[in-house]
Amino acid sequence: MNSKKMQLNKNLTNNLITYGLVIAAFFVVQGMIWTGKSSSLMQGLLVPLCVYVILAVSLNLTVGILGELSLGHAGFMCVGAFASAFFSKCVQEAIPNSGLRFFLAILIGAAAAGLFGILIGIPVLRLKGDYLAIVTLAFGEIIKNIINVLYIGKDGNGFHFSMKDALSLHMESDGVLIINGAQGITGTPKDSSFIIGVALVLITLWIVLNIIHSRDGRAIMSIRDNRIAAESIGINITKYKLMAFSVSAALAGVAGVLYAHNLSTLTALPKNFGYNMSIMILVFVVLGGIGNIRGSVISAVILTLLPELLRGLNSYRMLIYAIVLIVMMLFNWSPKCIEFRERYSLKRLLKNRNHNKKEAE
Amino acid sequence: MALLEAKNLTISFGGLRAVDDFQISIEKGRLYGLIGPNGAGKTTVFNLLTGVYKPNEGIITLDGKDITGKKTIEINKAGIARTFQNIRLFKELSVIDNVKAGLHNHHPYSVIAGILRLPKYFREEKKMTEEAMELLKVFDLDGEAEYLAANLPYGKQRKLEIARALATRPKILLLDEPAAGMNPNETQELMDTIRFVRKQFDMTILLIEHDMKLVSGICEELTVLNFGRILAQGKTSEVLNDPEVIKAYLGE
């Protein structure tokens, strides 16, 4: 009994460290803003940082906890971003209170992305490994592509849809174009802020960590470790795969809401919602440690700041980023490097020294 | 009436009849052995009984209920649990979490209760932990509850697999070569554990085994399979003295 209590406490401490880290970082940054020690460049980065942390933590639920490779995470973020921006723009006048409006926008973004997660998850979660990876990548690209040809306008008669151009909406003269194809949505209320971003990071962490340390998390991880055995003890594979996948998608949607309400113009470009973005999030997850939630938070922050810190090096910065990425992967994962590190680790050297000392005595 | 009953089970893989006209009838509380040379179709029988494969012909009933062609999880919920020839643990989970995963369907609470940490979460988790620790004690694994399953020595991994299967509260337990890879001491210990489990949980057990000492030591009834067909069936002592069986095992 005691040992179990110890484990619960260990989990609890571990989680508290993660929350504490986020809160501490928040106060440090806020302190810098209050004392005027932060550049505008840095302030511009704060909301995107929260967006990336949420994306990395939520993707880790799919990649690390469920153990399935997804390369379409940006697609879910895209759904959340557009659904919520669409909502906010429609109700901008009806709900003048930005707090309430943003709260509803978050729910809508999460629900829309979660729904897409379920719709996509049902057919594709039967696939395994690299096949699942390519299909999720394909879905992400399709979502981005469709949004780029989507036109939605609103006039006295209600909403009008088209997938051709703005003219074929046939709106009355009072009509407003809300989604304008490749030009996206303009004039989304700028409801995001650093404080809300940090709050959403904490909520995301709360949801993901509590799922992991619950009956459902155990079921999800048992599927990851051995699908056949999980089935043999009565765990519903489809249900739990879908649960992990759709929660992960919904949280990516939340990141999308935060992202969309930080920009005045929202467009679906390869840069922000394409597979490159999905891959970048995957890089955060893998470098932070597969299945390690706190690692995802830290690596998302460092890897987002790294190119900015290297800005002084100008055109060399992405090159350096690439080299750092390769070197870090080799250092962390190559069996030879791991062996080398273990042999010459500081801990071990100290231990050996003590050992030698004792022998000398 | 028998607890587990199978009648003329047949399955073919690409023209090969892996199991042909198999039948078995296991009374409640029995310790039943399924033996035969390598490739005789023993594990295939287990896979048929647990719904991994669907039989081409035949029916399976558990406690009078027809479970033929049902899915693995439904069969587990109906009351059949198993272990695997090549150990299949949840390697990255702790020993106790492996057992708690087995208790999954017996202490339910909603995802919301889990995320919001409602009182029900704490209540059910506590019950699960207690029940899991009791099971671990039976198998002398309580000291290693926090270890990762992957870090257990081989013999203990086999025991943990049995504990996890028992956690699903089955009516009948299917053990696939539980003594494989064990030394004589460990095998002896395993025999004691199996006897204890039967007594303690009032369990019916069907096991596949190659170790003749274990089979003759604890099984009351035997079925011998050869090339997918039943060679002999009945009381252990009679079956083991059957000249056909001896021939199949020792050759001409």
Added chain:
Amino acid sequence: MSFITYLINGISLGSVYAIIALGYTMVYGIAKMLNFAHGDIIMVGGFTVFTIVTTLGLPPALGILAAVIICTVLGLVIEKIAYRPLRKAASPLAVLITAIGVSYLLQNMALLIFGANTKSFTSVVNFSGLKLADGRINITGETIVTILSCIIIMAGLTFFINKTKAGQAMLAVSEDKGAAQLMGINVNGTIALTFAIGSALAAIAGVLLCSAYPSLTPYTGAMPGIKAFVAAVFGGIGSVPGAMIGGILLGVIEIFSRAYISSQMADAIVFGVLIIVLLVKPTGILGRNIQEKV
């Protein structure tokens, strides 16, 4: 008549995809890794020819030769430095992320050397093509060369794999590395050879792609790379004829979508077809279905 023109253009584009997909599929088959940098090798091939032919004014044949040599060497170096140390890593994701790193590296090196501006590529094909049916069907020289190259490469590769010792070694290594090693096959050498062939094919694909669509940027290779990967999965990854069929089908679907449905939706349609194929046949058209043994 335009239908036939589209069909031929589709086959031509598909041939390029097929050549890239062959490299993808061979590397996947043998090293079980998604080489995300494969598409960027195409770009390196394109820039090599651009430098030699357009900047230095040397003959195209020399440019192609140089592209093949440089890409082959590049493929070998990448495999040796970045991928080989991770072959036995605990997670298959490690090498995937490293491949992504290599992809970023190649793109940004090209960006530093050649800048972000689009370069206009001079076609290496210098005959004018065919006009059939009173000029209503127009087949460019590039199209003819691309399709022919694809046929030659396919035939050569099939011969190489089935009839040579090195090709048989490749099959053996992709089937079971451990067993192949015990049979005295040089596993590292065989994998390196596969990367070399894959990269050489990517160089050729780069030249053909840039000749047909003459604009070159550091990101030129990324999208064709992804699509070729889709083509490889489409046909059944690991299968050489599968890559061929997948590539050509993909090219035809893409051109037809552009022509008859919507040019903006073409990529979505290509990916949509992939998803449908995989849902019906989870291992692709010619893929082998392997079930886990209980």
